[in-house]
Amino acid sequence: MFETLGERLEGALSRIRGKTRLTQADVDEALGEIRRALLEADVNIGVVNLISERVGAAAVGAMTSPSLTPGQQVVKAVHNELIDVLGQETYRIRFASTPPTVLLLAGLQGSGKTTAAAKLALLLRRQGRSPYLVAADLARPGAVRQLEILGAQAGVPVFSEPSTPVEVATKGVAEARRLARDVVIIDTAGRLAIDDALMDEVSQIQKATQAHLRFLVIDAMIGQDAVVTARAFDERLELSAVILTKLDGDARGGAALSVKEVVGKPIAFASVGEKLEDFEPFYPDRMASRILGMGDVLSLIERAQDTMDEDVAKKGADRLRSGHFDLEDFLEQLRQVRRMGPLKGVLSMLPGVPKELKNQEIDEAEISRIEAIVSSMTKAERKNPSIIDVSRRARIAAGSGTTSLQVNTLLKQFRDMNKMMRQMGVGPPSATRSRAKSKRKKRR
Amino acid sequence: MESLLIVVVLFVILGFGLALVRTRSNATRRELHGRDAPVLDGTDAGLHQPADEASSRWRDDGTPESEAVLADEPAPPTAKEEEPKTAKVQEPEILSTPPTSISSSLSRSRGPFASLFSRLRSDAGVDPEEWTRLEETLILSDMGPTLAGEIVTELKRQLGKSPSAEALRGALVALLESKFCEGPRQLQFSPNAKPSVVLVVGVNGTGKTTTIGKVASLLMREGRSVMIAAGDTFRAAATEQVGVWASLTGVEVVSGQPGADPASVIFDTIEHARAVGSDVVLCDTAGRLQTKTNLMEELKKIRRVAAKSSGEVTEVLLVIDATTGQNGLRQAEVFHGAAEVTGIVLTKLDGSAKGGVALAIESEFGLPIKLVGLGEGLNDLAPFDPKAFVAALVGEETDV
Numbered sequence: 001m002f003e004t005l006g007e008r009l010e011g012a013l014s015r016i017r018g019k020t021r022l023t024q025a026d027v028d029e030a031l032g033e034i035r036r037a038l039l040e041a042d043v044n045i046g047v048v049n050l051i052s053e054r055v056g057a058a059a060v061g062a063m064t065s066p067s068l069t070p071g072q073q074v075v076k077a078v079h080n081e082l083i084d085v086l087g088q089e090t091y092r093i094r095f096a097s098t099p100p101t102v103l104l105l106a107g108l109q110g111s112g113k114t115t116a117a118a119k120l121a122l123l124l125r126r127q128g129r130s131p132y133l134v135a136a137d138l139a140r141p142g143a144v145r146q147l148e149i150l151g152a153q154a155g156v157p158v159f160s161e162p163s164t165p166v167e168v169a170t171k172g173v174a175e176a177r178r179l180a181r182d183v184v185i186i187d188t189a190g191r192l193a194i195d196d197a198l199m200d201e202v203s204q205i206q207k208a209t210q211a212h213l214r215f216l217v218i219d220a221m222i223g224q225d226a227v228v229t230a231r232a233f234d235e236r237l238e239l240s241a242v243i244l245t246k247l248d249g250d251a252r253g254g255a256a257l258s259v260k261e262v263v264g265k266p267i268a269f270a271s272v273g274e275k276l277e278d279f280e281p282f283y284p285d286r287m288a289s290r291i292l293g294m295g296d297v298l299s300l301i302e303r304a305q306d307t308m309d310e311d312v313a314k315k316g317a318d319r320l321r322s323g324h325f326d327l328e329d330f331l332e333q334l335r336q337v338r339r340m341g342p343l344k345g346v347l348s349m350l351p352g353v354p355k356e357l358k359n360q361e362i363d364e365a366e367i368s369r370i371e372a373i374v375s376s377m378t379k380a381e382r383k384n385p386s387i388i389d390v391s392r393r394a395r396i397a398a399g400s401g402t403t404s405l406q407v408n409t410l411l412k413q414f415r416d417m418n419k420m421m422r423q424m425g426v427g428p429p430s431a432t433r434s435r436a437k438s439k440r441k442k443r444r
Numbered sequence: 445m446e447s448l449l450i451v452v453v454l455f456v457i458l459g460f461g462l463a464l465v466r467t468r469s470n471a472t473r474r475e476l477h478g479r480d481a482p483v484l485d486g487t488d489a490g491l492h493q494p495a496d497e498a499s500s501r502w503r504d505d506g507t508p509e510s511e512a513v514l515a516d517e518p519a520p521p522t523a524k525e526e527e528p529k530t531a532k533v534q535e536p537e538i539l540s541t542p543p544t545s546i547s548s549s550l551s552r553s554r555g556p557f558a559s560l561f562s563r564l565r566s567d568a569g570v571d572p573e574e575w576t577r578l579e580e581t582l583i584l585s586d587m588g589p590t591l592a593g594e595i596v597t598e599l600k601r602q603l604g605k606s607p608s609a610e611a612l613r614g615a616l617v618a619l620l621e622s623k624f625c626e627g628p629r630q631l632q633f634s635p636n637a638k639p640s641v642v643l644v645v646g647v648n649g650t651g652k653t654t655t656i657g658k659v660a661s662l663l664m665r666e667g668r669s670v671m672i673a674a675g676d677t678f679r680a681a682a683t684e685q686v687g688v689w690a691s692l693t694g695v696e697v698v699s700g701q702p703g704a705d706p707a708s709v710i711f712d713t714i715e716h717a718r719a720v721g722s723d724v725v726l727c728d729t730a731g732r733l734q735t736k737t738n739l740m741e742e743l744k745k746i747r748r749v750a751a752k753s754s755g756e757v758t759e760v761l762l763v764i765d766a767t768t769g770q771n772g773l774r775q776a777e778v779f780h781g782a783a784e785v786t787g788i789v790l791t792k793l794d795g796s797a798k799g800g801v802a803l804a805i806e807s808e809f810g811l812p813i814k815l816v817g818l819g820e821g822l823n824d825l826a827p828f829d830p831k832a833f834v835a836a837l838v839g840e841e842t843d844v
Contacts, residue, residue, distance in 0.1 A: 039589040042769030045580045109792060109820075110649025110765060139820065142685030149680035192795040219649060223586035223769025225797035232796075246648060249733035251771035274678075274736075364737060 027060055034059065034078055041252030041291045044227045047085075047261045055081045079288050085261050086284035091241055091268035093124075096212045099182035100132070102173055104209065105243070106202050106233055107217035109190030112245035114143055116217050116271055117187040118150035119279035120243075123269075124183050125156055132181035134172030135160040136205060139189035147187055154276050157181075165189065169205045186211065193232030203236045213240040215268065218255055220247045226255035227262045234263045241268035244282065248273045252291050256282075312336055325418060327382035331374045334367070343367065372400035373410050385411055570606055578612075585800030585837060588770050591807065595619055617834055623803055624830040627787070627812035631659075633724065634756040639671075639717040640724045641755040643710075645743060645783055646763035647775055648731030651791035651817055653682060655763055656728050657689025658817065658825035664693055668723040673713035674699035675706040675746065678730040686728050692822060696722075706730065706742065707749040714755040725755055734778035747783045761814065763789045766799035776805040790828070791817030798837060 031052050038048045055078050062073035095101045103120070105113045114137065121131040133151045135158055137143040144160045151158035157179075159172040169186050176184040188205060191198035206214060214237040216230060233239060244256055247270045256267050267282040316333045319325045337343065343364070374382065376399030381388050388396070388411065390404075397404045570578075575596060582592035595616070602615055634640040642659070644652045656672060663670045672690050674697055676682035683699045690697040698716055700709035710727045717725045729746060732739035750757050762785045764772050779785055790802045793816045802813050813828040 036589050039583060040770050042586075042771070045583050108767060108795065110651055112649055140685065141688030142681040142683075145684045146679070146681035153680075192792070194796050219765075219767070221647070221765075221769060221771040221775075222767045223772075223797065223801060224584045225586070225767045225795070226769075228796045229767075246733060248735065249647065249771065250735045250774055251769070254769070 027056075030059055030074060031056060034074070037292060038254060038257075041254035041293070042221075042223045042226070042258075043254030043291065044224055044258035044262065046227070047258045050261070051078075051081060051085065051257075075292060079292060082257060082288035082291060083284050085257055086287055087260060087266050088284065089266075090281045090283065091266045093213065093268075095183070099180075100173065100176045100184045101182065101213070102184045102186065102209050102211040104169075104186045104188065104202075104206055104211035104214045104237070105217055106188050106214065106237060107190060108192060108219070108222075108229060109140075111190065111217045111219045111222075112271060113137070113190065113217045114147050114187050115150065116243050116245055116269075116279070117147065117185050118154050118156070119271060119276050120269065121151065121156040121183075121185050122154035122276045123279050124185075125154065129183050130181045131156050131183040131185055132172070132176040132179065133158040134169055134176075134184060134186045136165045136169045136172070136186050137189040138162070138165055138168065143187075143189070150276065165201060166204050166208050170208045173209050184209075193229045199232065199236050202233075206237055214238065215241055215243050216259075216265075217243045217245060218259065220244050220253040220255065221249060221251040222255045226258045230259040230263045230265075234265065239263065239265045241266050243267075243269045243271065245271040247271060248278065252293060253287060254291050256287050257291060309336065323418075327374050327377065327385055327414060328379065330414065331371070331382065334371055334374070338367070338371070369400070369402060369406070370410060373397075373402055373407055376400040385414065570609065570612055572605075575600070578616075582800070585798035586769050586772075586804075587800035588773070588804050591623070591800075591804045595623075613838065617838055620803070620834045620838070621830055623807040625806050625810040625812055627810060629787075629812050629814050629828055631814060632758045632786070633668075634758050636756070639714060639722050639755040640758040641714055641727060641750050641753070642724060642759040642761060643727045643729065643747065643750060643757060643783065644761050644763060644789075645729050645779055645785070646731060647733050650731070650763040650765040650768075651789075652676070652731065652763045653685050653689065653728055654820070655761070655789050655791060655815070655817060655825070656686060656726050657693065658822060659815070660689065660695045660726055661693045661822045662825055663724055663726075664695065669721070670695045670724045670726060671713060671717040671720075671722040672697045673710045673725055673727040675710045675728045676730040677702055677704045677706050677709060682728070682730070689822075707746045710746055711749050711753050714750065714753040718754045734775050740778065740782045743779075743782050759787060759814075760785045761787055761789050762811070763791055764799075764802055764805070766790055766793045766802070767795060767797040768801055770801065770804075772801035772805055773808060776809050776811060780809060780811065785811055787812050787814035789813075789815045789817065794818045794824070800837075803833075 034055065035048055035052050038051065039045065043051070058077035058081070059074045062077045093101070093103075105117050105120075107113050117133055121133050124131045133147055133156050135144040135147040137147070148158045148160065159168070159175050161168055161171065163171075165188065169188075172186065173184050186205065186209065188202055189198070191202060193199065205211075216233045216237075216239050218226060218230070222229070230239070230242070242256075242259055242265055244253065244267050247253060259265065260267060267284075267287070270280055270282045270287075272278045272280060312332055313336065316325070316329050316336075319329045373396060376396045377385075377388070381392060381396075388407075393404045393407050396402075396407050400407075578599075579592050579596045582595055583589060587595075598619060599612065599615055602619075603611055607615070631642070632640075644656055644659075646652050653676065660670045660672060670693075672686060672695055674683045674686045676686070677700055680702075683697075683702070687697055687699070689695075698709065698713035700706075700712075706729060710725075713727070714725050727746075727750065729743065730739070732743065734740065747757070747760070760783050762776060762779050762783075764775065768775070776785070776788070788802055788805060788811050790799050790813050793799050799816075805811055806813060813830075813833075816826050816828050816833075818824045818826055
């Protein structure tokens, strides 16, 4: 739905290419596109105004550069500015000299505090700490039980009792001290920034527990309200840092930028998935790319590393290069790639993929059908598709719920592809070349 | 078979290209670090300085509108706030709050427009700077730059460059109201004897389960017999949560084992409801980000299975959190594609967020907002009224 800033700028700047003098209108148009991109990423309007002002001069410089892609130059200038705003360093928890270090998690309803508490506990436990969870969210039905279950999964004990949030928190910290746990993570109820009574409550919890670090948990999907919320919580709690959740969605996460700029607090952690392990330090450069919709190469690599078996990938590549790539290999690779998530998502993360390919609707059902057809073949058939005759074809079609015609089409496509690959396989394998070629082929 | 080639492209890239990408990204990292180096070489204070400076600068000359949100905050006392918070125990206050109205909740947070118009009032006409401010105010409500730009352009076309503040307000209200769609705002029920099935879907943490509790209460008050399917079998303790809501309203809940197939839990509930003659089955589902294909497939399956049951799916409600920004549009698009959404429930509208993205969703996809969530109480759910929403957003026509 949203074009990336790069694409928009290329459009806007294509007209000025070759011009020796830029008009004010040219500059305004480019700045307008930058503004729009940031607003669509939910960066707060005040922050957008500031950033576009700051980036203005750099953008003009980039636009006049003799580069063939002034758009990309401008994007780079904006990207650098965003990284500057987000901060350079990865946040580190400063542990108290006398344990336990008390961490307080606060935020709006549904921002993901309870899950974040458990994820943070697991992360700390894996770093060799002995965390302790305190369930001080007594407002949402089932919240205590949820933390108990997640705590058990993370292997971290959970303190709870049916009293008041302030009391639970205080007793929880005391209990942690008694048990010689070195980090206490207090989960609190979600509250609206404008709910004075509940905001009072959270500052009371803070006063009673003397929490060393106060984290605001913010949903990456939050819009313009992020700054109001962050400022209100900062006023009450003097925040230490921010935890950004639900980054596994496709929200651009401009809130990260707004919050950093307005309250000046770093983003400490990012929650990137449904599993408890899906919790990691926050990387400003990745976030800057994401806000600009630039394709997150590093995340792609990480996801690939997580889900792909490197040996399988290598084997496939070798077979492809040597020209012995059969349907067996194809199936293996297909499954491998699909494990990374929806193909469209994977594609969108790849840098340099042309727009036509990115906008291509990829029908996952179609791919499932292909997978079903190949799965319905015997090993021998996959190794040597030429043995597939009419009756085998009928069996495969029946097995995969397709028609003989579809099986045939797939076989033909596979033969064509193999031919194409063999042509490219000659000479040293060059990823860029083969990529360009197969794409060219695709567009036909 | 187009996609076959795409797959090929993909694994060629991944197989061959992973190494290349990795080197390239290392290069990017090096480049970044190279660029960063001088900054990092500065003192620690040097690092913190710009941020502080920036934030104070932002406060000084940045949008005074958001300042006004905080300043405007003598929030009308609600019953909830009168309760001593220290006495808050396991499931308090949920029952006790009286129904809240949309305008009283929204007016608490109408800051931006109110302050814009109070400024305009003293002026003779709208000047260019104020047009910008109007656009920014619209954006602040999360309508998004596209819709906000359209609105301002349209207003300029209608009113000329420098209308009076009154004319502007009137035209703005009329235009915003016209952006809402025609779709039915009442919940629809099956006309025949089958139980009506209401699926409640959305991303994580928007308030699906809470909405189920509130809708159950609403329907009970209307004299319908309700049953809840605890279809969120994924999140820890989700079943307990819905159980608490159900016990407050006296509604029967059917639940499966944790990790059970949600479609089958929902199917069983509908069959059971049919057997005992319930009118409505409210189906909770697990929160899912619209990017998770497998979970969206699961949702499609739920939708299919519910349609095949002996009930009739009359509503698929997408729950959108009012704090959501432009991603709400993606949510609506993808959820609508997977589950044929029939309406929107806009939750947490009692906060400082304006929920402007819901308007963008209505005007883009024609999905009507049917209900709004206005608090944590059982009765804090109201039918959506576009006029009241716009009035509360722009500010009442009273003397400011």
